Amino acid sequence: MKIFQIKSLRLKILMFTLPMLLLTMTVLSWFTYQNSKQLINKEIETKMQYLLNSTIQEMQTKLVSHMKLPQTLARTVESAGDVMSKDKMYSLIGKYLSTNEETFGIGVWYEPYQYKDYLKFFGSYAYRFNGQILYSEDYNTESYNYPNQSWYKIAMDTADTIVWTDPYYDENSKSTILTTAAPFYHFDGTLKGVVTANINFDHLQSIVSNIKAGTTGRALLVDKKGTYLFDKDKKKVLTANVANDSNASLSQAGKRILDNASGSTFYEDNGYNYRVYYQEVPETSWKLAMVIPESELFAPLNDLLVKSILIIAGAMLFVVILIYVFSSYLTGQIKKVNRFAESMAHGDFTNTIDIGSADELGNMSEQLNGMVHQLNVVLRKVYSSSDQVADTSVQLMLSTEQTAKAAEEISCQIQEVSVGSGVQVNQMNEANVKIQDTHERLKVMSDKMVSASSLIRHTLKQAQSGNEEIQEAVHLIQDVHSKTEESVRIIELLSAKSSEINKIVNLVSQISQRTTILALNAGIIASQSGSNGKAFAVVAQEIRGLAENSSEAGLEIQNLIREVQSEMKNAVVIMESSTKAVHFCKEKTESAGLSFDVIVSAVTEITEDTGAVGDDIGFIHSDMENLIEMIEKITEISADSADRSTSVSAATEEQMASMQEISSSAAILTTLAGELRETVEIFRL
Template sequence: MSVFSFFRQKKINKKEIVKKIRKKYGIQRDYHIRYKRYVMCLREENVLFQKINNMSIKLKLTATILLITLIPLMASGFLSYHSAYDSVYDMTVQDLKYMTKVKAEEIAAYTKDGHVDAAMSEKIKALVDDVETSYYKANGLSGYAYIIDDQGKVLYHPDPQMIGTSLANESFAQEILKEKTGYITYPWKGEEKVASFSQLPNGWELVIGSYLKDMMKPLLFIRNQMFVISLVSSLLAIVIGYVIVHMLTKPMKELVQAMEKAEAGDVTVQVTPGSKDEVGQLTHMFNEMIREFRNMLRQVHEVSEQVAASSEQLTASANESTRASEQISEASQEIASGSEGQMESVRATTEALHEMSGNIQSIADKIQAVKHDSSTVVKYAHTGESSLKKVIWEMNDISEKVSNTEVQIRELGNRSEAIKGIIGTIHEISEQTNLLALNAAIEAARAGEQGKSFAVVAQEIRKLAEQSGKSAREIAMLISDIHAKIGTAVTSMGESSKAVSEGRSVVEEAGQSFSSILKAIADLNKQIELVTASSKTISEGTEHIVRQGDEISRLASIAAADTQEVAAASEEQTATMEEINAASEMLAKMAEELQAHVSRFKIS
């Protein structure tokens, strides 16, 4: 353990140090340049946000999990590192001030009368060299002490080449001569150096300095450890995030692909539910809707074929009835002699009309069944819409998950404060340890061979070292606790990401597919309504023809007495049959159009 520790006598004014560094190196504030940079940064951020919005949900969730993992780690590491850096810096300054004070008191005994002879000079030189050999080299560090006069000339220095040179032109020497007593940080031969100085009774300045890089060596291990922890945590977050996101988005992609196929007309598609959550329920409702829609299309296809066949039969019957009516009209002048044949023709016509009426009624029943199936499909579609509302509720759950994450991150901050407290304890112990070590060294130097009291001081040092080790273990326990909290934060973010993917995917993609399917159902309902209206018209015409046929049959029984009425009735029947013929042709055309619409869908 290094003997460089400190007694914290007063807090260092960091703002004053920053002010001196700016003044020394000419650092200026250019607010105009900062404003331009700020505007450029805003433009770059807008472009960045656009790129982020265009990213896939899988990539967004993976990046979010990675950020939630890294930000607490980096923040905790940054605060801990800089806190330790400031503490080590303060410790170095206070240690230098203490050593300078001790050495200045020893050297003052030889310079208080203002006259220094050769023997005194040798003792002063030995005291100056002792700083480098006993304090720095003994601990594997680089540092030394030197003395300059009130003009900045080097009087004592471990490097013989520096003795007699003038440092009056150096800014740090000017600061030393001006302040008389204190400490200073300055660059020396390309490296940062911190030095403490104190004025001797004869006006000389005793300066003891050390290089910051030696003092900060223990921090390199902390920095490397935090880097390794961050790297491992990042890799774990990427792997875990990718697995979770893949599990969440896979059923969504399958459902979207199935909806795209259904939108293209393939109603044979089915999706296997992978779970019983809202996504699984939505998948089940989609399968039920497709099944009902497929059955409805199959029935519509069958009905359209029956309508086409019935329309052909109706046309044939109408033609036959027309020819029969023409025959009745021609034979109206010979009713008396051919009434029996006329009655037979009228009977055949009436039977054909009754058969045609039954076929039309069957068509109407089939169309009603199709309308019922269409209503069932609409019902399932609205049920799917209700599932979408449940998914929207899932999106509201995100805020709660994010709140949990914030609580965990704040807990990390509290743990970092605890670490700072423990580090303070270690520093206080280090102060006492250093004091004891220095006292032991001074006593040993003064007493010579009789420095037996060093053993007592060494015993106290060992006790304090044990207490320092205990505090170090407490730091390790707190760091482990921080890692556990970070794991909890990652889990909470995974749950939040699950709610985001479910809500967003279902709302955006399922909504579009439901709209397309409902539109197709609406078009189909319009065609069914047209067929229903046409079948109603044909049914009314057929009933009218049946009534006319019955009337013709009645008139045929008295045809001999009323030939003119039979002729008129036959002409009216001929006109009605022409209307039926035209209506049957229209029905056949509409049946073809209905088949064309149904053929868009793949049902087997």
């Protein structure tokens, strides 16, 4: 390249330094400019967001205060039902209207025939006029037909408690009005009517018009459809749409504003670029935007750019002068070094160099003088050591021959070690196979112990359940035993009672016999009395018949009692036998309960022992896995040792070859030592 053919060092320094310096300063300025631009953008965005937030907060405060009036009034009218009179209605809406200065008017509008079944339209409306609150019923006409008005329909069709209309121009008040509508319902959920509240939109427009965005910046307000609600161009308000603006750039920016809740965008108008910062008003979904020219935004940044360019130009001029002066000084010092090097090239090591400065060049001159001195010393040592090199090379030849023999013996030993390592690897592999087989068997045993432990735990549960059932049977048998004894006692008591009944029956039989005799005697006496005793004879005959029946019944009762007493004796015998059997069952059941206690205790011990054995087998299984890993590692180490032994054997053979090469090199070194001595004699020391 031509740049490397330039002979002037000064010019080379300038040609290399200036472009790099210019590039560095340019890049530094560019980064400074971009960083400043980012900082200014961030600061502007922060200020715009603060301005937007504060304005929206002020608007939100007015809107919320206004919105609460129809919302709460609707609930009040709804809860009042059909009992509110017209006077109370006007009084109520008047009180609500007086609570908020921003609200222009409030109305309560009923569905047709809902206020009174004979009254189709009923709407009570209160509004402000010259500082007073006036009331009107002018809207309750067929011609106005308020249920067909847009502000009424949107309340009918909404599921929300409150809904906002778009701003519209009211001919009566000669102002732009914003209506808030809140539906109210019957107890069954059907629409009963709508409460409305109007706010003068000029109040909200004045808030937007008072915004100051820089020197030439301005604010604009659009609804959720893009219609202008406020702009410096009054002709656009309520008539133009920002998304359909004749300026295509502004139209695109308007679409971005409508599509996003907040952010920033830009557009171009008459050759000027404008930056737009916007944010959504929560209650109405309007978009408030701040528009400011980019020329105003970045004016401080452009001033900074001009100042940076001037500073770079001055710095470049200063650096050029400084480089020229420094390169002249540097060139003079390099010439001295060049002359000193030229004398060294001719073999003259008797000269020295003196730069006469304390900087790096002066340090270099001292180092060069020291280097020449050291070269003198080295050359003298080389001259005196060349003979020693020749003698050492002879000794080196002898040593290499001995080393070669030793390496050959080492190679033989290493080969034997390699063979032994191979045998060890085979044995370790066989041991690993056997241990893995043992490991698998232990695993199977562990699985069986786990299964056996599960079965034993199940058996323990069954044994415990059986023990509980035996204990319950013992209690039942004890209960049966006690009831059997009670039955025996009752039967014995019945037997005693039947003996008493038998005595009573005997007594009745004796009375019957005596009655029969008395009746017979009475019949004889009656027959002797003639006609006067006939009636008495009939009575005596009946008494004798009853006595005979009683005697027969007494005999039957005695027979039945004898049979009952006989059966009771049999029942007593059977009960005593049953008592003995129950007692025997009780003893056997209690014995079985004790046996089940022993079984449960034994199964519990077996469960614990089985769990301990399972844990031991698990530990053995884990130890076997560790042992397998250790054997595999030992096998790998043995295999690696065999491989290394082979490598060492090969390296030993290579070393033998190297020894032969060293022996040859020692012979050559002897020759070179003589040539070196002749070469050193050329220099003047």
